[in-house]
Amino acid sequence: MNIAHPALPDIAPPNEGDPLRDPALYLNRELSQLDFNFRVLAQAQDPQVPLLERLRFLCISCTNLDEFFEIRAATVRHAQDFGLPPGPDGLSPAAILNRIHDRAAQLVEQQYRCWNQVLRPALTEAGVRVLGQRTWNARQARWLRAYFRKEIMPVLSPLGLDPSHPFPKILNKSLNIVVVLKGKDAFGRAGHMAIVRAPRSLSRIIHLPQNVSGGEHDFVLLSSVLSAFVDELFPGMEVKGAYQFRVTRDSELVVDEEEVENLALALRDELAGRGYRPAVRLEIAQDCPKPIIRTLLQNFELSENAVYYIDGPVNLNRVTQVYDLVQRPELKYPAFTPRTLRNADEMFETVGEGDVLLHHPFDAFTAVTDLVRQAASDPDVLAIKQTLYRTAKDSVIVDSLVQAARNGKDVTAVVELRARFDEEANLAFADRLQDAGVQVVYGVVGYKTHGKMLLIVRREGRKLRRYVHLGTGNYHTGTARAYTDLGLITADPDIGNDVHLLFQQLSGLAAGTKLKRLLQSPFTLHAGILKRIEREAKHARAGKPARIVAKVNALNEPKVIRALYAASQAGVQIDLIVRGACTLRPGVPGVSDNIRVRSIVGRFLEHSRVYWFANDDEPEIYCASADWLERNLLHRVEAAFPILDPKLAERVYREALQNYLDDNLNAWELDADGEYRKRVPAEGEQPHSAQATLLAGV
Template identity: 45%
Template sequence: MDADNVQLETGLSSDFDDDFDPLFVLEDSELPADRYLDRELSWLAFNQRVLELAEDPNIPVLERANFLAIFASNLDEFFMVRVAGLKRRILTGLAVPTNVGRAPADVLSDISKAAHVLQERHARDYQELVRPALAEAGIEVVTWDSLSDGEREALRDYFSKQIFPVLMPLAVDPAHPFPYISGLSLNLAVRVRNSKTGRQEFARLKVPQMLPRVVRVGPLESMEHLRYVTLEDLIANHLGDLFPGMEILEHHTFRITRNEDVEVEEDETENLIKALEKELLRRRFGPPIRLEITEDMDDVTLGLLVRELDITAQEVYRLPPPLDLRAMFDISRIDRPDLHYPKHVPTTAVQLMPPEPNSEPDVFRAIAKRDILLHHPYESFATSVQAFLEQAASDPDVLAIKQTLYRTSGDSPIVEALIAAAESGKQVLALVEIKARFDEQANISWARKLEKAGVHVVYGLVGLKTHCKLALVVRNEKGVLRHYSHIGTGNYNPKTSRIYEDLGLLTADDQVGKDLTRLFNELSGYAIEKKFKRLLVAPLHLRKGLLKRIADETAAALAGEPAGIRMKVNSIVDEAIIDALYRASMAGVPVDVWVRGICSLKPGVPGLSENIRVRSILGRYLEHSRIFSFHKSGDADVFIGSADMMHRNLDRRVETLVRLTDPGHLQEIDGLFDRAMADTTSSWWLESDGEWTRHSRDEDGKPLEDMQNVLMQKIGNRKRTVGRR
């Protein structure tokens, strides 16, 4: 869907820079054809950085186990969505979007090669690095063969009582066709011989997903010494109970990944929820796109699986056991504080602290005094955003609450606050994005619960996901209606707010309130407005607004004036934005890009991007905030918001950036960039050839600063200092 069609369908618009012509930036005839890095390979490079954290001996070992599990989970989603989408497009003859000008089959081949290398490294890291480090710390993952007779006897009893009753062996023969294998399930392929007929048979046994993946060996005598076996190892050594009278010839573990992307043709249906529910059922039966097998699987079993699952040799991943290292999530939750990161308790933002100890803070009064810039998880989500909405729900002077919900937790106090507000008679609007990937079913459930409570629930605009993070409260103050707003970079999810780094602005600025009022009217109705003053809104004008500011910095540098561009994003792929940054660099503008994930931009190329630096920071918290900072002639123009520099964000989603105006906030943002880009900060540096190099130690071998640890201490100390005054 192009931008012109979006305008006709949505009316989303802005008077921000309507005289700016983006074609000025899009002209690319003088730029080299090979100026972009492949987005898929860049994503795999990001997941490699996650893996490097698991390899780091200076990180507590249970956190290293957690990074192994995160890597596995990330890669699963990459295959389920991105690889599956590429394969589907190739098979159906659709165009495959690529910014590197290569044939689709070559793209998939390169992904396969890189993914094979990474998966083998992942398995090796577990076996050679993390597993021995866990054992040294008193946490052993052992095999059945290493157990004593007494330990085996105890586990046999556990198996017969807790596992055997829920197992379902499925035979494969003329009377029993090859069974459906659900995506991401762990399975045992079993070949047996009938002792009477001598005939060989095949059976599939699914490892129950509702049971723990690791089973403790022996009684819990001490947390200092724990031993576990994997669930599949335990089951594999009791196959005789499942196939009595049969000779067990071979058994091997395997796992498939299916296409689980969801596409809903909204313009062909009147009921989006019903269409989406139908598509979610179809998701379970998507075609396989990856087969993981244990390295000892025999050719007969592999041949059967490849044939029945219609898998190519390129899609087979032969790995040492155990498969599916998401099992490390279970290990990483072991209650050993000495093997985790030191506990961090978020502090309350200075302006939201109660005036007296044990008194109730007045969030509205605090916001009315001045804008509040929140930085999670260093500052508490519960005592800021959550408190803001809970106070709004109970305040008799509040007349209306309007909010977007993209992802939220299952027991969300945010949703409960909206329900409480509606039940008390307030006007409440919730825009629930039910197409949020892998949260579709949960969001449908919450939408229905909100509707039953009297909340006005809407589902956004046809053809667009609503990804912006917005909350607006309208309050009657002595006969005058006043707006209180929150615009954030992250979801309204109290659980992820403790592990995702995000920014949020709480403001009583009347202009922001009017902007949000108009935007919510467009999202829920048919209003067509062109009066956003402090916002940049996608899909129509966010890219245009950023391109104009980049062009302004470019012109300033050419005129010999001070200039500078700084961006913090999760991903940067959009060619128009990248080309504009190249031109800025060619004009002499210093450009800093702080990216967590995908980066298609090549820094440091002579004559093209030698003034561009790209850094990535990964660690305890997931860097999630988006910041855009421009410094033409020393006059800072800084935005925060929900948008990444990707086509989907700029063209197919409703995204919002808000401009910061408080001098203290501008200084704080500048300080974040200074620290992130400093050579003394531990980070990864992107080279022009697409390789990421980790810089974690100085020339003397001493560890560089961990930015997240520094911010925890700095912000925590600041709060304690204020509290003593």
């Protein structure tokens, strides 16, 4: 199986001054990101994956596509509006938007084919039925009509379109029905078209009672019920047609931080209008008449290349509720219990004896929450400092920080208010922390604080000792069960001092300070990566073994890519494990023929970032919060931390790198032509799944 990326003609000519800047050597970031969703969708099509998990993967691909349009496509539209020049791939914003439409249309078509022809029939056979209007029997139809009248109709406000009723505001990603009418209403007005908006308060999935439907797991989509009984909203009128549609809007918040006195207040103002920002995509039922589509496009100020025709529910991602409503263990991945530390009730003693490495979700996140909880109540702990980018709704971390402040400890929380789609939640828990006496700061103007750091200062005898947690993922108990991430808990004095200096920078106005162990973005991380890549190239030119292995979520930073190309030309063997967007072209003769790129898609979302450099048989290995993206390396506050304990360093390499390079079941390999091809075991080769191997050790 392969996922073909379309060819990229009409790109700018090569840069004669530097062959490694040739646009032909770079894939487009947006199109590469779209390709990741094809790989997610492939999981939904894989019969080896449990059925309800396949449904979940389908819905994830839909949710990812929503976010892609809200952020990535919207960003390209901004670039077009402002006349920005092409990026390293040479494509103009207009050309990218056209290719996005073509590629996304292919993805949408495959998503609905998977739903209509594969998953929905398979679910029905397994006794989980999502019933369409045409399949309702008389009893089901009666119950649903009564449900519509009692639970749905009272909260609907249909709007007929005429000179006194202009086109209504349509909320981002909301379910809507455009209704074509014939006849006259009670005031003698001729009806032509009306809009029915489904409030967010209505459940998108209706679970039919077993005594009505006969099945324990029978469901109906709200969109089907609205379409079936919409005529009851227009008594005396003839409904000629009813068509679902959904509009996706630009959701990238833009706040001029240097011009606002209070970032929190400014963000609250922006959030209030986020749902009604400019439209970027229109999803519409495929049988909707062209004149209606033109009317919708006119009102949303969209062109034809923003329309996507849907063969099914426009909000297909809402079917994910079925996964949660159906308790059928045989249709899901087997449950597992993560490993826990032996002496978790004495975290300071445990860490004092040696560094602790955590590989989530195989190692429980409770080691981190226990550390913060124990610090909150320990009389010897004087101060706690922590960065918070994303956290759970009912966060035990936040609870512990509140308790620590109430216990008289000095607590500082660096809360990143601009964590995309979590801004509102972060504002809420920032208020809660402040009310408890926690010193809350919002990081640095112009730079998102994305680093994952926890610092605890504890008095031990006559000395103060620092305990540190550094991670590749967020302080979020939910994602710690669903994402692969690495964390280090250490009392190493040098690392502790480095983290102390970083917090001084974030909360105060300290000048840049040289760190001893950590690499920090935006100051030393980018340069540190380039320096280490060049060091490997130097070793290769000297005839020494040279190798780089890196695992990141995305790669697009041009200088890093050019450095990797140059290292490949010098003979460095380079293996890149890149989950999502990758703009580097591997396997180009004479340029990147020593570079291999693979993407792993499996049960857990691959989220850990690890950089390994051979360094002439004295390898260096770093875990980090940063991908090799321009934004992470140059425009965010990030931290990359070394694994100094040789045994732990070997474990990180074995589990998070070599294990994934050996994967021949869930790996997709990127070719020079931009195609991702599914890796399959060769004849006689032992099948190997990286995630399954790690689960087997739990």
